Amino acid sequence: MRDLERELRELGAExxxxxxxxxxxxxxxxxxxxxxxxxxxxxxxxxxxxxxAVIVGVAASPARTGILRFFGIGAERIELxxxxxxxxxxxxxxxxxxxxxxxxxFPLQRSDVLGDPxxxxxxxxxxTLLYGSPKRVRxxxxxxxxxxxxxxFAKKLLAVSTALTLVRIPGVVDPGLWVEGxxxxxxxxxxxxxxxxxxxVWTNDGRTLRIEGExxxxxxxxxxxxxx
Numbered sequence: 610m611r612d613l614e615r616e617l618r619e620l621g622a623e624x625x626x627x628x629x630x631x632x633x634x635x636x637x638x639x640x641x642x643x644x645x646x647x648x649x650x651x652x653x654x655x656x657x658x659x660x661x662a663v664i665v666g667v668a669a670s671p672a673r674t675g676i677l678r679f680f681g682i683g684a685e686r687i688e689l690x691x692x693x694x695x696x697x698x699x700x701x702x703x704x705x706x707x708x709x710x711x712x713x714x715f716p717l718q719r720s721d722v723l724g725d726p727x728x729x730x731x732x733x734x735x736x737t738l739l740y741g742s743p744k745r746v747r748x749x750x751x752x753x754x755x756x757x758x759x760x761x762f763a764k765k766l767l768a769v770s771t772a773l774t775l776v777r778i779p780g781v782v783d784p785g786l787w788v789e790g791x792x793x794x795x796x797x798x799x800x801x802x803x804x805x806x807x808x809x810v811w812t813n814d815g816r817t818l819r820i821e822g823e824x825x826x827x828x829x830x831x832x833x834x835x836x837x
Contacts, residue, residue: 681758682786682810683817687773688765693794696802702743703800704751705732715754718816720835723750732799735762748822751797756812764805765794776826778811779834785811787826795821809833 679688708731710717717736726738734754741747753762766773770791775784792804808821809829813836820829 683756683812684753684759685762685764685810685817685819686758686760687786687810688763690765693765694802696794696804702739702746702803704737704739704749704797705730705735705799717752718813718818718836720750720832721837722832722835723748726750732797735797735799746822748820748824751819751821753817756815756817761798762817763796764788764808764810765796765802774826776809776830778830781811781813781834783812785809785830785833787829789826 679686681687708729710725710729712731713729713736714731714734715736723738723740726740727742728739730737730739736752736754738750738752739746739748740750753759766788771788771793772790774787774789776787778785786809788805788808788810792806793808794802795805795808796802805821806823807825807829808819809826810817810819811833812818818833818836820832
């Protein structure tokens with residue numbers, strides 16, 4: 610494990626950042642700053658290959674029960690289940706009480722490419738930035754004020770149809786987890802279970818963050834590396 614971590618850090622030093630797409634125009638209307646870099650970046654498609662192979666292999670294996678049932682990414686507990694709980698796709702979005710951005714319960718990390726969100730919600734030490742509207746969500750950014758495993762934060766995954774991949778985020782020490790494929794179920798404190806689409810989860814400077822929306826891993830990683 611230590612050898613893999615050392616190799617990951619060495620490879621991270623070789624990564625360079627490409628030109629940043631106009632995410633603010635795509636997901637919201639707030640101010641943003643564009644960055645240009647003529648260099649090309651090689652994306653690490655599979656990070657920590659052995660660990661990723663174990664995660665995906667177990668997820669696809671009939672014998673996964675008793676081998677791997679859950680693991681943690683920051684404050685989130687990821688659970689592999691045989692069957693998802695029943696959730697109605699048309700369930701209205703509820704992620705807490707709406708607040709002003711300045712009233713967040715802790716200093717938020719912000720992206721300089723997304724701009725200001727259209728709505729901000731809080732539930733305990735979980736803050737969600739919504740780009741779009743509750744009925745038409747373009748992007749959700751959730752920030753948890755901790756990077757320590759918290760059993761009450763659970764994401765349940767349908768293992769046979771949801772792909773899990775560890776990805777490298779430039780400027781971030783630990784790899785993030787990319788969740789892609791069939792909708793999975795996310796459960797956050799004070800909110801009912803809901804279906805979630807493609808998601809990137811990572812930790813940075815004592816926070817657990819997640820980006821969720823109809824976007825690919827490249828866009829998600831570029832947004833994640835812009836958070837400060």
